[in-house]
Amino acid sequence: MNEFETSKSLISQARQYLPGGVNSNFRLGIAPTPLVIERGVGPYLIDADGNRLIDYYLGMGPMILGHNPGCVISAAKDQLDKGILFAGQTEVEFKAARLVCKMVPCADMVRFGSSGTEVIQAALRLARAATGRLKIVKFEGHYHGWLDNVQWSTSPAPSKCGPLETPNKVAGTPGQDPRAGDNLEVLSWNDLKSIEERLALGDIAGVIMEPMMCNAGVIPPLPGYLEGVRSACDRSGTILIFDEVITGFRLAPGGAQEIFGVKPDLATFGKAIANGFPVAALAGRADLMDRFASQGVMHGGTYNAHPVTMAATVAVLEELAKGHVHKTIARQGTKLMEGIKQLLEQHQVSAQVQGCPGIFQVAWGSRHPMKTFRDTFFVDRQRYIRFTTALLRHGVRALERGAFFLSSEHDDATIEATLDAVDEALHEVA
Secondary structure (H helix, E strand, O other), X not given: OOOOHHHHHHHHHHOXXXXXXXXXXXXXXXXXXXXXXXXXXXXXXXXXXXXXXXXXXXXXOOOOOOOOOHHHHHHHHHHHOOOOOOXXXXXXXXHHHHHHHHHOOOOOEEEEEOOHHHHHHHHHHHHHHHHOOOEEEEEOOOOOOOOOOOOEOOOOOHHHOOOOOOOOOOEOOOOOOHHHHOOEEEEOOOXXXXXXXXXXXXXXXEXXXXXXXXXXXXXXXXXXXXXXXHHHHHHHOOEEEEEEOOOOOOOOOOHHHHHHOOOOOEEEEOHHHOOOOOOEEEEEOHHXXXXXXXXXXXXXXXXXXXXXXXXXHHHHHHHHHOOHHHHHHHHHHHHHHHHHHHHHHHOOOOEEEEEEOOEEEEEEOOOOOOOOHHHHHHOOHHHHHHHHHHHHHOOEEOOOOOEEEOOOOOOHHHHHHHHHHHHHHHHHHO
């Protein structure tokens, strides 16, 4: 049984210099403690206590090729030998751009950045510049970064949500500028009628959404929903933006837009695009993207298209383009989903296992598949955290919010060991 005393001690010491001992609020409050990691190997992490953990965090999603893929590490090292940062262009960034445009259905052109949060801001700016309008629509439960103008209704408490048809706009953090949300409206996702009626007024610059809601539950679009939103945007002259920071390159080489067959005007990417290197991208229609150059729409960044991260991006995308990675993940992820379902039934735990093999959700306490953000209110989060804490003691690290990320390195032995740990953890908590 794993213990985590060294991690606890190191985090306690780090609190002298780092708020909470961490550098992201998403790493706070992990039971039994935020972990201190020594290294990663394939699908495993080795922590400061020497525990070898099967990892389903995968860096919060990026590590689609596992923790130390040789092709990516070699590419980054080779580029590092040539220099670090040039304030100029490199051929490797041109190669990365060509790969994105080849793989992503909506990508006529692409701009690189360093984080999903920043490229989302660039997408919103383009939408406003192209339409001459100011208002943006987002949806309950969807996360588009931590800046003041978009961190609204990402995880609102049930008591604050208001009517389903006209949701309240709920601030996401103390200190948030209330005026930053003046030109943002919040609707319920997977409700086609509400977005059609709102867009018909003709004053919305852009609609931004996760094409599959992964921030709160892993909830697919209802049949016809994305197609309906696409048509409504076309009729109203509104820019449709897919936030594929999570789904991009993870669900398929071309992301969720490839899987669902609906092409947005703009799309943002991050995480799996570079297997852990800080790379993000905005891609889309040429007439929109070219406004950065031809009409002076501002997008900047000292570290945009950093040569080392671009080398990693090329290595990752070339590997994904071969097709074997997603086939492996489809096979192994399906096996894991089905195995968890069977064990939950055996232990008489009411829960839903839903999503895709590369990212799925275990919704403890849910009796029916989740279709909207408000369906997540019925998840028994406290019991699920007890379950993930027990899993950790048995050598499996899974996100406390319910999501499992798969990599190409989760082989048969890893899946079998995971299911053994799930069985043991269920014995303890079910």
